[in-house]
Amino acid sequence: MELAGKHALVTGGGTGIGLAIAKALAAQGVQVTITGRRQEVLDEVAGDGLFGLAMDVRDEADVDAKIAAAVDARGPVQICIANAGVAEGRAFHKMSLEFWRNMMATNLDGAFLTIRACLPGMREAGWGRVITISSVAGIKGLKGAACYTASKHGLIGLTRALSEDYLGTDMTFNAICPGYVATPIVDRNVTSISERAGVSADEALKIMVEANRHKRLIDADEIAAAAMWLTGPGSQSVNGQVIEIAGGQM
Template identity: 75%
Template sequence: MSIAGKHAFVTGGGTGIGLAIARALAAEGAKVTITGRRLEVLQEVASEGLFPMAMDVRDEDEVRATVAAAVTARGPVQICVANAGIAEGKALHKMSLDFWRNMMATNLDGAFLTIRECMDSMRQTDWGRVITISSIAGVRGLKGAPCYTATKHGLIGLTRALSEDYLGSTFTFNAICPGYVDTPIVERNTVSISERAGIDAEAARQIMLEANRHKRLIAPEEIAAAAVWLCGPGSQSVSGQCIEIAGGQT
């Protein structure tokens, strides 16, 4: 099944993993709606096949309206990539309820809203792919980041449950679980780890390198290649899976 001409909807599509996936899908001929909170960022990276739309995944009305507008402009969504998220560590005793709720609203509620609205049009078609971008923290606990870990575990649970709901259909649901990827998030985490641990930036960066089993950062294009494969021929029997991309066994 070719994805040429199909409408893909990618949240957090202006930078990092989301942008890499959007570009890879567009290269295969898909019409890709990219969303994010900052329209100017999306417009800077928009190119042939990429259509920018501002959207805050935490806002139910905004998600509903944006998906509806994208469907009107480019047809039913047949590839939904729920990628938007916050990656920030904070110890339990330093965590406020506002911090917890904001991360839950972005990483988990945002994925739920995006998938729900995209499925409304996808179910009217004969084929669809839903890909959630979880994390290696979704399959094991990440030290110093209990809230982030909880959201990514929840995202895998949502993905697996939906795959059961649509078992035997032409719709598949899979989670990609990367280790540390070379994106702007890593740069921000370098500063955060450095400040929390009282170490220099190079030592902080080394902590993330060591967390990946092959001791290097993962390129966003590696994640994008997995997403394209999940949408391509031969992947129709792959559903409810967690594709770990972390340089080795967890």
């Protein structure tokens, strides 16, 4: 269970939840490959155990090639954090197929491709930890966000199925379901909600804050702490679980 020296890969690792988890892993001596679409964003936070690698999780060839390059540089990936995702609401009757497919390609296909590319190293080593970052929208329907809700439900289904596939091994698969977290995604959603609902930015933010049961935004480090528990000692029997971090029961 010693984490130091292991290789982790965190998609969407340049900002927000992904960056918080990457930094927490690096602080334990893990070599962390962080991915995202823009190399310049990754370069701004790289260093101190973080290695930036531009990768589009929607592109099968790119995912396979970039993860292979990361493995060549830092060894097999034994900790996989499938975090990359987009969060955007849209009325169902106004939703285009292009909008639907892009969100599914990012939130669900991207996790599938990333985990699949990381699994060989875990299977060979006989040890691995996979954490998918879902959402409270993965456990309940989110009004005005049918596509996002469906993608996050699918991510939980994928996680649970993989936990059954590798039951009895030293590989675990768990999902974390945050409520609204203080990240750039919330900042973008303030603008989106404000425009769609015709409310002020303060009112749009209040909608998200009120959706968390304890009536405050969650800090990204709270999500990172849960991820560290799931990768660290004493968590080896936690498998196929969905962990809600939303200030209370959803």
